[in-house]
Amino acid sequence: MAAGQDSALIDRFLEMLAAEAGAARNTLTAYATDLRGASGFLHGRLGDADAAALERLAESWMQLARSTAARKAAALRRFYGFLADEGLRGDDPSGALPRPSTQRSLPRILTHGDVERIFDEIAAALARANPVPLDYRLAALIELLYGSGLRATELVSLPRKAISPDRPFLILRGKGERERLVPISDRARRAVAEWAAFVPVDSPWLFPSGKSHLSRIRLYQIIRALGARAGIPPERISPHVLRHAFATHLLEGGADLRALQAMLGHADIATTQIYTHVDSKRLVELVNSRHPLADIKPRVDDSETRA
Incomplete structure (x- = not known):
């Protein structure tokens, strides 16, 4: 891969980052500096x-602050991770990079109230006298993101006939093939069927846009x-936040x-465990009500009975 290809990949990544995370200019500049510096160290071979x-690159950071x-x-x-999501690489070599901290940040999530307001907005749009086709598209997109936990790339690239009204499941080929x-x-199958009525019959995509399918950035x-x-x-809020909400709820x-690990397509259960950040009070109530010992009465000490 030539240096020019590295530059194009980095630009494409930064464009996605701006749309997905609403990254500030300073943040994007920092990412650009780090990635272009790494590309220079690797003689324009960062992408492949x-x-x-990457181990050699990490060794060059030894004198840097932690x-x-x-x-x-x-x-x-x-x-x-972006390259893998976009199908630009079949593997992710970043496991070779150092992890100064093993603590993972909790994912952003939406509350149940947030989700209700989102679906209220969609329902209001569809309840208008003359809903536009894009209202039906929006309903289908949200139902699949929150109702099935699809990744953004998986969602926008769905084939036109991937979801059948009489089949309550979908077989996907996701990360790592x-x-x-x-x-x-x-609900999702009904929403997709209503949107599909507006999709051109010759389109290979469920969510077409121009000569291809809806882009991830447009979805964001x-x-x-x-x-x-x-x-x-x-x-x-973002497509990935809706996936987090699907898992957490x-x-x-x-x-x-x-x-849940199987539905999300996680190779490692440790990745799924990040979603166990539920309210501690609920966990205590769960143990008290669902644990087998909850139905067993505590033994009364004979000495207490005689006292």
Whole structure:
């Protein structure tokens, strides 16, 4: 991969970062500096660097402050995650990078009230005298994001006939080319069927746009605009936040962690465990009400009976 290709990949990543996270100019500048610096060290081979190359790069950070090395590693991990999501790489070599801290930040989530306001906005749009086709598209997008936990890339690139009205599941090939079974709710299948009536019959995509399908960046913009109408600040909502909400709310409802891992397509259960940040009071109540010992009366000490 030539240096010019590195530059194009970095620009594409920064464009996505601005749309997904609403990153400030200073943040984007920092990412650009770190990534272009890494590309220079690797002689323009950042995009196709292997684990050994990244280990050499990390060694060059030995004299840097711990926080600086952590920032550079985080930028690269996010960059390679983006390449994998976009299908630009079949692997993610960032496991070779150092992790100065093992503590992971909790994902941003939406409350149940947030989600209700989002669906109220969609319902209001569809209840108008003459809903426009894009209202039906929005309903289908949100139902699949929040109802099935699809990744943004998986969602926008769905084939036109991927979801059938009489089949309550979808087989997806996601990150790392892993296949998984994704349940599709009755609501989502109904929303997709209503939107599909507006999709050109010769389109290979469920969500077409121009000569291809809806882009991830356009999806972020659509979700943020919907969030604004529902009173949700733009930094609190994105397609990935809706995926987080899907996972968190399922766990709060009693879903099994292994089942959730399968639905989300996580290779490692440790990734899914980040969603166990539920209210501690609820966990205590869960143990008290659902644990087998909850039905067993405590033994009364004989000495207490005789006293």
